Amino acid sequence: MSDCPQCTDEVSISDSARLNEIVECAGCRNELEIVALSPTVLALAPEIEEDWGE
Amino acid sequence: MIRVAVVGAAGFIGGELLRLLVGHPEVEVTAAVSSRFAGKRVDGVHPNLRSATDLTFCPADDVDEYDTVFLATPHGAAMAQIERWTGHSKQVIDLTGDFRLEDTEVFQRYYRSSHVAPHLLGEFVPGIPELHRERLRGADLVSVPGCMAVAGTLSLHPIRDLIGPEAHLDARTGSSGSGATAGEDNLHAFRSGAMRVFAPTGHRHEAEIARHVGVRVTMTATGVEAVRGVQTVCHVTPKPGVDEKAVRRAFRERYRDEPFVRLVAQHRGRYRYPEPKILSGSNFCDVGFAFDEDTGRLTTIAALDNLMKGGAGNAVQCLNIRMGWPENLGLSFPGLHPV
Ligand SMILES: NC(=O)c1ccc[n+]([C@@H]2O[C@H](COP(=O)([O-])OP(=O)(O)OC[C@H]3O[C@@H](n4cnc5c(N)ncnc54)[C@H](OP(=O)(O)O)[C@@H]3O)[C@@H](O)[C@H]2O)c1
Numbered sequence: 229m230s231d232c233p234q235c236t237d238e239v240s241i242s243d244s245a246r247l248n249e250i251v252e253c254a255g256c257r258n259e260l261e262i263v264a265l266s267p268t269v270l271a272l273a274p275e276i277e278e279d280w281g282e
Numbered sequence: 283m284i285r286v287a288v289v290g291a292a293g294f295i296g297g298e299l300l301r302l303l304v305g306h307p308e309v310e311v312t313a314a315v316s317s318r319f320a321g322k323r324v325d326g327v328h329p330n331l332r333s334a335t336d337l338t339f340c341p342a343d344d345v346d347e348y349d350t351v352f353l354a355t356p357h358g359a360a361m362a363q364i365e366r367w368t369g370h371s372k373q374v375i376d377l378t379g380d381f382r383l384e385d386t387e388v389f390q391r392y393y394r395s396s397h398v399a400p401h402l403l404g405e406f407v408p409g410i411p412e413l414h415r416e417r418l419r420g421a422d423l424v425s426v427p428g429c430m431a432v433a434g435t436l437s438l439h440p441i442r443d444l445i446g447p448e449a450h451l452d453a454r455t456g457s458s459g460s461g462a463t464a465g466e467d468n469l470h471a472f473r474s475g476a477m478r479v480f481a482p483t484g485h486r487h488e489a490e491i492a493r494h495v496g497v498r499v500t501m502t503a504t505g506v507e508a509v510r511g512v513q514t515v516c517h518v519t520p521k522p523g524v525d526e527k528a529v530r531r532a533f534r535e536r537y538r539d540e541p542f543v544r545l546v547a548q549h550r551g552r553y554r555y556p557e558p559k560i561l562s563g564s565n566f567c568d569v570g571f572a573f574d575e576d577t578g579r580l581t582t583i584a585a586l587d588n589l590m591k592g593g594a595g596n597a598v599q600c601l602n603i604r605m606g607w608p609e610n611l612g613l614s615f616p617g618l619h620p621v
């Protein structure tokens with residue numbers, strides 16, 4: 229388990245997770261990159277904005 | 283099995299109640315009351331109930347034995363007839379506006395008529411399980427809130443200690459919110475494609491939200507293209523020091539164990555925020571928020587099906603709680619996608 233940097237939800241990280249792997253947070257659905265292991269550190273991966281109002 | 287009567291059974295809320303109650307394993311619908319359709323088959327008015335029931339509508343005078351009565355009449359009729367229904371049943375679940383407010387003056391201001399049963403105003407327990415579950419377990423008089431009031435209340439209550447004293451709420455509703463007897467203004471020719479601001483200020487549901495949340499509420503309501511569905515977008519000012527994480531934590535902790543409220547505030551995906559379209563026929567209220575760190579503004583969003591969590595579904599949830607049954611009995615339909 230590790231906390232999402234965006235929403236603080238717990239994100240489960242499997243034992244076999246590797247550096248730079250992308251995981252999804254169930255709370256905010258952000259994609260998170262594993263930037264360090266033991267202890268696990270997660271960082272927000274860049275997102276694409278949605279825009280319907282142009 | 284309990285015996286249940288539905289008054290106003292030919293209307294939109296009445297029809298949704300019948301759909302849920304006819305399929306409910308612990309309920310026998312003994313009376314579907316309608317004056318206009320007395321003697322006619324229920325599935326003639328609600329064709330989705332073909333082969334689900336052979337029930338016919340009856341006049342109110344024919345109703346004698348029942349355990350619970352649901353009142354789905356226009357407002358005004360419930361308070362006028364309340365003695366009749368409380369006298370013949372163990373439990374009354376009222377879906378009209380008649381017993382939603384506590385204060386006679388506030389009632390008069392919003393409904394522009396005086397209350398004919400003011401002694402009962404404080405006796406009805408608000409039918410919001412998320413706020414009043416313990417009281418609902420023993421409640422024989424329940425008043426189910428308005429559809430937009432449920433959405434607005436659920437999107438504000440968990441964060442009421444984190445925000446300033448004012449909330450500005452913009453609500454959109456589908457046409458079924460106006461009922462089956464809405465008249466000429468609701469003709470397809472007028473309504474289709476319209477975004478009709480039918481209540482720019484002073485909508486009745488603002489008094490309900492203010493009562494439940496404890497903040498001042500101003501509200502705008504707009505009729506949109508959908509048949510079912512309500513969405514509320516609410517602007518509030520967070521107190522100093524409150525950030526996105528605190529808001530998310532408040533929603534998450536409050537609704538973690540709620541069977542019908544889901545936190546939907548995603549940074550990715552197709553439906554990032556609450557969207558009524560995917561909730562049609564389900565009893566969920568989805569609640570979300572967006573926090574603008576730059577301007578310090580907080581926007582909360584809620585969506586539901588006005589006939590379900592905004593009315594009949596919520597009423598059946600209250601019945602389940604009162605009877606000690608699983609809360610989702612008869613209410614487990616998850617909605618359709620795509621729809
Ligand atoms: N539509 C929604 O989204 C919604 C959501 C939450 C709550 N509500 C509330 O639920 C109630 C019903 O709404 P609705 O949309 O279902 O309205 P509706 O479709 O117009 O149905 C109301 C029904 O009440 C009956 N009725 C009319 N006058 C009556 C009277 N004096 N005594 C007894 N019955 C009477 C009518 O049937 P007969 O004339 O055949 O008897 C009619 O079928 C309203 O109070 C509304 O505020 C509605």
Ligand SMILES: [Zn+2]
Pocket residue numbers: 232233234235236237253254255256257258
């Ligand atoms: Zn997250």
